[in-house]
Amino acid sequence: MALSSLATLCSSPPVSAVRDSPAVSNLNGLSPVADDAAAPSAFLRSGGGGGGGGDLKEIKQLHCCVAKKGPTHNNELIAKCAEVGTPESLDYALKVFEGWKEDECVAGSLFVCNSLIRACSFAGLGERAILVFVRMLEMGVMPDKYTFPFLLSACTKVSWFREGVQVHGAIVKMGFAGDMFVANTLIHFHFECGDVVDGRRLFDKMPERNVVSWTSLICGYSRRDCPKEAVSLFFDMPNGHMVSALVDMYMKCGAFVTAKRIFDCCVERNLVLYNTIMSHYVKRGMAREALAVLDEMLEQGPQPDRVTMLSAISASAALNELFFGKACHGLAKWIYHYTEENAIERDMLLDTAFVDMFGRCGDPKMAVQIFEKMEKRDVSSWTAIICAMATEGNGKQALELFKEMLTQGVEPDDVTFVGLLTACSHSGLVEQGRRLFQSMEEVYGISPKVVHYGCVVDLLGRAGLLEEALDFIKSMPIEPNDIIWGSLLSSCRTHKNVEIAAYAANRIPELTSDRTGIPVVLSNIYASEGKWSEVAKVRLKMKERGMHKVPGSSSTEVNGVVHQFSSGDESHPEMSRIALMLDEINCKLRDAGHVPDLRNVLLDVDDHEKKFLLSRHSEKLAIAYTLISTGQKMPVRVVKNLRTCSDCHTYAKLVSKVYDREISIRDNNRFHFFKEGFCSCGDFW
DNA sequence: ATAGGGTTAG
Numbered sequence: 001m002a003l004s005s006l007a008t009l010c011s012s013p014p015v016s017a018v019r020d021s022p023a024v025s026n027l028n029g030l031s032p033v034a035d036d037a038a039a040p041s042a043f044l045r046s047g048g049g050g051g052g053g054g055d056l057k058e059i060k061q062l063h064c065c066v067a068k069k070g071p072t073h074n075n076e077l078i079a080k081c082a083e084v085g086t087p088e089s090l091d092y093a094l095k096v097f098e099g100w101k102e103d104e105c106v107a108g109s110l111f112v113c114n115s116l117i118r119a120c121s122f123a124g125l126g127e128r129a130i131l132v133f134v135r136m137l138e139m140g141v142m143p144d145k146y147t148f149p150f151l152l153s154a155c156t157k158v159s160w161f162r163e164g165v166q167v168h169g170a171i172v173k174m175g176f177a178g179d180m181f182v183a184n185t186l187i188h189f190h191f192e193c194g195d196v197v198d199g200r201r202l203f204d205k206m207p208e209r210n211v212v213s214w215t216s217l218i219c220g221y222s223r224r225d226c227p228k229e230a231v232s233l234f235f236d237m238p239n240g241h242m243v244s245a246l247v248d249m250y251m252k253c254g255a256f257v258t259a260k261r262i263f264d265c266c267v268e269r270n271l272v273l274y275n276t277i278m279s280h281y282v283k284r285g286m287a288r289e290a291l292a293v294l295d296e297m298l299e300q301g302p303q304p305d306r307v308t309m310l311s312a313i314s315a316s317a318a319l320n321e322l323f324f325g326k327a328c329h330g331l332a333k334w335i336y337h338y339t340e341e342n343a344i345e346r347d348m349l350l351d352t353a354f355v356d357m358f359g360r361c362g363d364p365k366m367a368v369q370i371f372e373k374m375e376k377r378d379v380s381s382w383t384a385i386i387c388a389m390a391t392e393g394n395g396k397q398a399l400e401l402f403k404e405m406l407t408q409g410v411e412p413d414d415v416t417f418v419g420l421l422t423a424c425s426h427s428g429l430v431e432q433g434r435r436l437f438q439s440m441e442e443v444y445g446i447s448p449k450v451v452h453y454g455c456v457v458d459l460l461g462r463a464g465l466l467e468e469a470l471d472f473i474k475s476m477p478i479e480p481n482d483i484i485w486g487s488l489l490s491s492c493r494t495h496k497n498v499e500i501a502a503y504a505a506n507r508i509p510e511l512t513s514d515r516t517g518i519p520v521v522l523s524n525i526y527a528s529e530g531k532w533s534e535v536a537k538v539r540l541k542m543k544e545r546g547m548h549k550v551p552g553s554s555s556t557e558v559n560g561v562v563h564q565f566s567s568g569d570e571s572h573p574e575m576s577r578i579a580l581m582l583d584e585i586n587c588k589l590r591d592a593g594h595v596p597d598l599r600n601v602l603l604d605v606d607d608h609e610k611k612f613l614l615s616r617h618s619e620k621l622a623i624a625y626t627l628i629s630t631g632q633k634m635p636v637r638v639v640k641n642l643r644t645c646s647d648c649h650t651y652a653k654l655v656s657k658v659y660d661r662e663i664s665i666r667d668n669n670r671f672h673f674f675k676e677g678f679c680s681c682g683d684f685w
Numbered sequence: 686a687t688a689g690g691g692t693t694a695g
Contacts, residue, residue, distance in 0.1 A: 118686080149687045184687045215688045244689055275690035310691050353692050380693060387694080418694050425695090454695060483695070 078112050082119035090119060090128060097132065100139060109141045118150040126158035133167075143170075145179045152185040161193040184212045191220030196229075215245050222249035244273040251280040271302040278311040287318040306350045309339050313353045317360060329361040329637055330557050336366070348374065352381040359388025362637060362664045362671050379413050387419040391670050393681045395427025414446050421455035425462055426670055428684045433459040454484045461491025462684070466500050482508055486518045490643070493525045501525045520549050532604045554618035554640045554665075558629045565621035568613065572625065581624040582615060589654050600645040619648045619665055623655060635662040643667050653677050 081093030093116060113136040120129035133151055136143065143151075148171055155164035168186060176182050183206055190199035203209070203217050214233070221230035227249060234246050243266045250259035263269070263277050274297050281290035294312055297304055304312075316331040336354060339346070351374045358367040367388040374381060382405040389398035402420055405412065412420075417440050424433030437456050440446045453476050460469035469488055473480050485504045492501035505522045519542050526534035542549070552567045565572065572578060601610040619638050626636040644652075644667045656663045657677035665672045673680035 114686090146686060153687070181687045186687095188688065210687095212688050219689065248689075270689095272689050277690095279690060305690090307690050314692075349692060356692070383693075413693095415694055422695065449694095451695060458695075487695080 398423035
């Protein structure tokens with residue numbers, strides 16, 4: 001490794017830095033692939049393009065031009081490689097670079113070296129950054145003040161202390177230690193990879209300091225668990241606009257009130273400070289507060305950036321009061337359009353978050369559209385789109401995407417399999433699901449977790465293979481949890497199997513968690529079989545333990561306002577109009593041959609009463625209200641906190657036909673898209 | 686140019 005020579009090279013820098021040389025380029029054995037003679041700058045201008053593979057091809061074409069036109073174009077070639085920034089393109093650039101002869105160095109070589117080092121630093125390839133540095137010294141290209149910040153940050157990222165110290169030596173020898181940027185990076189380096197005392201000494205020696213110097217110091221201290229030092233610095237600070245580091249520190253150690261107080265006191269709030277406080281609100285599940293911060297930013301600046309949008313996306317997913325943890329479509333659209341209209345920088349992370357967000361809030365079309373436009377995709381991106389297909393109930397598409405992902409050489413992870421298995425489960429693809437589960441460990445070396453076992457139980461149970469599901473649970477190498485038994489229980493309800501249901505219910509150590517709604521499902525099973533005495537027993541048990549049935553509740557968004565209805569609810573201000581509409585719908589559906597399925601009423605009352613209760617299920621109220629409040633072809637979007645009942649399902653199918661409206665119902669685990677009398681789930685759910 | 690804020694699971 002050339003690293004050992006670093007110190008020697010640094011101590012005796014070559015004399016001439018830049019030379020002119022019209023010599024023919026030596027391509028060091030790399031043969032260009034095409035013989036195309038377009039100007040290199042044309043390639044550079046064309047920018048963008050397809051995925052990483054396409055870029056590399058472009059680079060090779062560029063290389064070909066270099067061969068023809070001489071070494072001046074090496075610069076463009078390397079710059080292009082740096083811009084692409086993948087390990088492959090950087091390797092390629094390095095190969096070309098290593099092929100240089102001293103006398104080939106041309107004006108601008110320094111700039112090329114710097115941008116290459118910068119690219120290596122961005123890509124976290126510290127070793128390559130050092131290689132470029134060593135090589136440039138060998139060739140007599142003298143570094144400047146721009147070289148070192150990149151080089152040091154590359155060392156810092158990979159925690160290369162020894163190399164960093166050597167670079168530090170070079171900086172001193174070459175006389176760059178007085179530069180503000182260089183000094184700041186040195187502080188950061190010492191705090192991250194070395195000693196806080198060294199970092200502090202450097203800071204104290206600086207004749208002048210700027211915001212970055214202070215931030216590096218405060219963040220350095222707080223990361224190294226020296227909050228006292230960080231706080232005392234805060235009071236020494238010449239100006240108050242670098243509080244974000246401090247707020248972040250307090251938030252991280254749980255001193256929420258202190259953090260908030262500092263935020264409130266701070267007059268000059270910059271972007272990072274806003275992003276800091278917002279991200280912490282989101283982490284604590286305080287979505288409303290997070291969005292209030294966003295509002296304030298929109299009102300008085302600073303202009304949000306992609307980090308802000310990422311927090312906003314999480315916040316929208318966490319708005320569970322009204323949307324039961326499923327993102328709210330209106331907000332999702334707003335976030336997306338805001339990002340587009342304000343030309344906020346997009347990257348893989350943000351695009352993936354968008355795909356995920358639209359997948360969750362019932363807009364798979366948008367999810368697909370964004371996914372298709374993405375230039376780079378990693379496991380998370382593929383997983384997000386697979387999950388979007390899974391919640392939509394489009395199992396086939398999910399499996400197709402998985403295949404494509406594999407052909408593109410992306411390795412799945414455990415989350416991908418959660419998506420795949422639920423996709424199979426929602427579409428009744430039992431055999432495919434079984435095979436995927438098998439392959440997890442055998443082919444991909446991912447050992448299944450409880451979630452995955454849960455998915456399989458769900459897969460078998462939904463398909464009516466209750467015995468097999470039970471055997472599967474018994475054979476699990478890990479302890480099944482409430483959720484697994486609960487899943488089996490709800491399958492028992494769909495497929496009307498009281499025996500296995502009772503068995504499952506008895507396996508659940510205690511009817512503890514309210515959250516899983518297990519006792520409710522059990523009592524519903526008994527109720528639908530008319531076993532009212534069993535129902536009473538379960539209800540009594542629930543009462544003894546102070547548990548309540550979570551009431552069914554549906555929300556719908558009309559003109560940006562969310563309206564929430566619970567079953568039998570008459571509190572809506574427009575209830576009389578809604579009641580009229582419900583009657584009208586009932587008449588039309590009756591004419592279309594619909595007979596209400598009274599087995600969905602789980603109370604021991606007479607049929608007339610049952611009919612009435614059934615007609616007031618929360619999703620029906622929400623649908624009726626949306627129909628009277630929105631224009632003709634507007635889609636109806638309903639989100640429900642529990643599973644939707646089979647009568648409401650049939651009802652929605654018919655309404656979609658009779659009223660010619662697209663309806664979507666997001667229940668607690670998937671979407672149903674109703675159109676022209678059919679549902680996307682194909683009645684399998 | 687250097688630092689600080691960031692997605693993901695039934």
